[in-house]
Amino acid sequence: MTILATEGLTRRFPRVTALDQLTVTVGPGVTGLVGANGAGKSTLIKILLGLLEPSAGSAQVLGMDVTTHGAEIRRIVGYMPEHDCLPPDLSATEFTVHMAQMSGLPRTAARERAADVLRHVGLYEERYRAMGGYSTGMKQRVKLAQALVHDPRLVLLDEPTNGLDPQGRDEMLALIRKIGTEFGISVLVTSHLLGELERVCDHVIVIDGGRLLRSSSIAEFTQTTQTVTVEVEEGQEALAARLTELGETVTAHGRMLLVHVRAPETFDTLRDAVCELDLCLVRMEQGRQRIEDVFREPVNV
Amino acid sequence: MSEPTGVIHDIGYRHYDGVRLGRAHATLALALHSLRGVFGLGRTARAKIIPFLLAGVMMLPAVVSIAIMALIKQEAIGYTTYAVTMQAVLAIFLASQSPYTVAPDLRFRVLPLYLSRPVTLIDYVGAKLAAMVVAMFLLLAVPLTVLFVGELVIDLPGPAHTSAYLTSMAGAVAYAVLLSCLGVAIASFTPRRGLGVASVIAFYLLTSAVSTVVAATLESVNDYTAAAWAWMINPFFLVDAAVQVGLFGAAPSAPTTYPAGAGVAVAILLMLALIALSVTALVLRYRKAAAR
Structure with a gap:
């Protein structure tokens, strides 16, 4: 089963080529996407969400074409951006409920799902407090919760371990592993550090300068x-x-x-x-x- | 051996297999969320002070008017002049609350989260505008309705001012749409709320000052036709001229008579053009913000 596939995917910006003839296929489970800053990871995610048109080539997510079925894809895909994205004056609960409704869940279902998901990512009493006072670790958990709240079939996580201390990093990685295995949701996770992804991924894709450098299962990687x-x-x-x-x-x-x-x-x-x-x-x-x-x-x- | 009671079972992850509603539901949810936010509901106690204080001030003339009607059986404030009389309060509400609908999402970069969901950019802008329009309408329509109900209950001698009330309600819709579009469009250009508040209030002060000064100058040289147009630089008088006076034949609330005949059509077109301009600016602004 293919979760996502790209074929000769190219995206040019006025001054740079962010993606250059990228052809990859990703199966179920946890897949790591590694590349330095500016390697084209975020551009790829935006194209997969149907928010950016490819200049050439095509991409499919869960069997749907990104250029024609953007809305359907966004309905069953979760996205955790790299940057801060939380309004400081709302509580995690209110925010997650709101984001669930934005994904099409009715209000009561949204409340139930938000409570469930916040518990799974490890936020308890503090979820009723305004998010302005949260630590980076807690913010990352809320960002992850809003990506999972509508029970997507695939989540795209952009640098989820960014800014976390070693312990927070370990917890986040364990959570990502759990999402891929116990929750049965496919994960595409980006990072600068291959060592980090090695611990949670089944498959790793390495891109550099928008080109595919390598795509192989984690076993092959560690063997060599x-x-x-x-x-x-x-x-x-x-x-x-x-x-x-x-x-x-x-x-x-x-x-x-x-x-x-x-x-x-x-x-x-x-x-x-x-x-x-x-x-x-x-x-x-x-x-x-x-x-x-x-x-x-x-x-x- | 008794079974332990009150144990919390880890039931693991549960998948969601209920209904998934479409874009319309999400857009409505966003509009409601924003509308609640405009009045400070679901936000901190401090965020509730200004909107509720201003809504209270908007009620004062209605309450006083009802008291006067009850005591000396005489009409106090007219329905169609309500908005113009209270224009400063409406402008302050618009300035203080319209940046809330747009600025935080830009500043804290929540916009990408919305766009990664089924709603489109147009849905987003529409929901934000709708929230502000409904808020402005409620701010104006509630005191007018209270006033009307008061009048009916007190039962003044002579017929009730039903047509004046309905005219003022139509006016309230026009005021809400024009003011909200202008306010939200101006506020959307800065991600900083304070700057947004200052820009909107500056816009109101500028138009109202310019219209007064130009009109006064023109009247001093006895050019009353041009002066009537000059009053309409102020959006409050523009709506009064186009809708309340032009379409429904109410008495003008400005110290002048507005241009009649083709002038009404021009005023209406002017109002629609301003709305269209604001919405276009807003959509362009968000196209740019989304591409970031």
């Missing part, structure tokens, strides 16, 4: 870049030497060692090597692939 970062207090050279001796590929990266993971046993080898050399292990973490790494890699892998 399995590294583990190791930091020890002293004796970095000794550890590197020991690991190379044991047949691991090690590269020094500042105060850290990047170890290529051949098989799960690599982790055991690493642990044993640190113990044998009696080193103080500061940190050991799974390599986070950042968007820059994808750009550095040859495209044909």
